[in-house]
Amino acid sequence: MKLSRTLTALVAFGITSAAWSQSKTIYIGMNGGPMEKAYTSQVLPDFEKANNVKVVVVPGTSSDVLAKLLANRNSPQIHVAFLDDGVMARAVSMGICQKLDDTPVLKELYPFARLKDDMGAGVQLGMTGIGYNTKLFKEKGWAPPTSWMDFADPKYKGKVVFQSASSSTFGLHGFLAINRLLGGSEKNVEPGFSKWATTVGPNVVEYIPNSAKLSEMITTGEAGLFPLTPTAIGDLKDKGLPVAYVAPKEGAVLLLVDLCVVKNNPDPALAQKLAQFLLSAPAQTKAAEAGKQIPTNTQAKMTPEMDKNLGDLNALAKKVTVVDWDTINANRAQWDQRWNQQIEK
Structure with a gap:
């Protein structure tokens, strides 16, 4: 019996009967690069196999993904979205997300990883702390940093690299942490802005818009101290750079990648199941193995290398500083303008 033209075409394009039998495709928005690779290689295949579906990643920054969701809010094609916590706060306030189903897995998460009213939850734990150049510190005979206020220590003059608070979450976190130690809060950033020029400012060799330039500046010895997360430090180490991470004694600043089920998505039941x-x-244990993703599920396991670099994750989580994203988002435009005009003038 001759194959039909349709089946012949499918075979010609390498589409097997197993693929043909998959009746559903579900879409997830998340950062591209290492995160996308980790999930597509080792995490999502388990869900696909168990549910006979195909999970397609729509890559982009958190802002890109949010823009897509807003543009198609009445008939979204994305079922589940990964967004940085600041962007997720905006998405929730705009009515983009629907409440997560109340299932036992939510009780396994760190309490701070559950968004208000369970409109989303943290899927990856980050902690903005201090990254430093171990080669430079060894050459100078400097002990590892311990405090956010080390950024203001005169001995680091010309060796501090700070990401712009107006364009980088790392920079914003570092500014807010120092602002707190100077007597401020998210509702009062005056101490940080007014005292920056006499504390951290004199030590900064360069303000950078994001962390892309850090590799080069670490290699040349220009960058000695900078705000960063353990995962980002791990990526730099993988490139062979001499760096280490320190959780400041006052506490690192919580940086979550949150997920939410998109409201009005085409298959809410399957989207909830994926979430x-x-x-x-x-799933989070595999994400840690595949991409050094720090779990938000307290029962997930990290790799021995991650355990060694981070230490006691539960102890770190108890000290983490949680920022007020509602206040930040309400004032961000004003802060950005002030930062650009006053700090990076």
């Missing part, structure tokens, strides 16, 4: 899977201990 619960991604929050589970098995």
Whole structure:
């Protein structure tokens, strides 16, 4: 019996009967690069196999993904979205997300990883702390940094690199942490802005818009001290750079990648199922193995290398500083303008 033209075409393009039998495709928005690679290689295949579906990643920054969701809010094509916590706060306030189903996995998460009213949850834990150039510190005979206020220590003059608070979450976190130690809060950033020129400012060799230039500046010895997360430090180490991470004694600043089920998505039941899977201990254990993703599920396991670099994650999590994103988002435009005119003038 001759194959039909349709089946012949499918075979010609390498589409097997197993692929043909998959009746559904589900879309997830997330950062491209290492995160996308980790999830597509080792995490999502388990869900696909168990549910006979195809999960397609729509890559982009958090702002890109949010823009897509807003543009198609009445008939969204994305079922589940990964967004940085500041952007997620905006998405929730705009009505983009629907409440997560109340399942046992939510109780396994660190309390701070559950968004208000369970409109989303943290899927990856980050902690903005201090990154430093171990080669430079050894050459100078400097002990590892311990405090956010080390950025203001005169001995680091010309060796501090600070990401712009107006364009980088790392820079914003560093500014807010120092602002707190100077007597401020998210509702009062005056101490940080007014005292910057006499504390951290004199030590800064360059303000950079994001962390892309850090590799070069670490290699040349220009960058000695900078705000960063353990995951970002791990990526730099993988490139062979001499760096280490320190959780400041006052506490690192919480930096979550959150997920939410998109409101009005084409298959809410399957989207909820995917969200619960991604929050589970098995999925987050695989994400840690594949891409050094720090879990938000307390029952998930990290790799021995991650355990060694981070130490006691539960102890670090208890000290983490949680910022007020509602206040930040309400005032961000004003802060950005002031930062650009006053700090990076």
